[in-house]
Amino acid sequence: MKVFEIINIVQILTGAVIMLSSILLGLKIKKTVSNELSRKWFIVIFLMGFFLLGYLLSVLILLFKISFSFEMITAAVFLGGSCFVYIIMKLSRSSIESFMKTDRELQRTLLELAELREVDEDRLAELNLVNHKLLNEIDKLKA
Numbered sequence: 001m002k003v004f005e006i007i008n009i010v011q012i013l014t015g016a017v018i019m020l021s022s023i024l025l026g027l028k029i030k031k032t033v034s035n036e037l038s039r040k041w042f043i044v045i046f047l048m049g050f051f052l053l054g055y056l057l058s059v060l061i062l063l064f065k066i067s068f069s070f071e072m073i074t075a076a077v078f079l080g081g082s083c084f085v086y087i088i089m090k091l092s093r094s095s096i097e098s099f100m101k102t103d104r105e106l107q108r109t110l111l112e113l114a115e116l117r118e119v120d121e122d123r124l125a126e127l128n129l130v131n132h133k134l135l136n137e138i139d140k141l142k143a
Contacts, residue, residue: 009062016055023048034098040091047084054080 026045033041054077061068 005062009059012055012058012062016052016059019048019052019055023052036098037091037094040087040094044084044087044091047080047087050080051077051084 023045026041026048030038030041030045054073058073060066061073
């Protein structure tokens with residue numbers, strides 16, 4: 001086996017280990033993913049598994065010098081890659097829309113709280129005025 005082939009195998013196996021770590025991390029994170037995004041998250045993990053199988057298949061092809069069409073491997077990688085990117089974009093859009101919705105709700109709540117505070121301050125000013133008048137009346141009655 002040539003040095004170039006060994007380097008290729010090591011690089012592919014390193015990529016496989018990183019992909020496996022990503023899959024395990026994705027499965028761990030899946031527990032915190034909302035129900036709305038859960039199916040899409042599973043698809044992302046599935047696609048990572050697809051890539052992992054591609055890595056391992058590539059190593060087998062290199063190790064056993066299996067005659068396999070380079071074009072076929074390239075097409076599968078491109079197809080998987082485009083699906084992966086599409087799903088990531090959909091997840092990102094869903095996440096951004098969710099964040100924007102939450103931000104709008106927070107802004108609306110802050111405005112409502114600010115309006116309530118103004119009302120409370122107005123009522124407090126009225127109560128202070130009434131209290132001041134009552135204290136004046138009490139002072140007059142005492143005198």
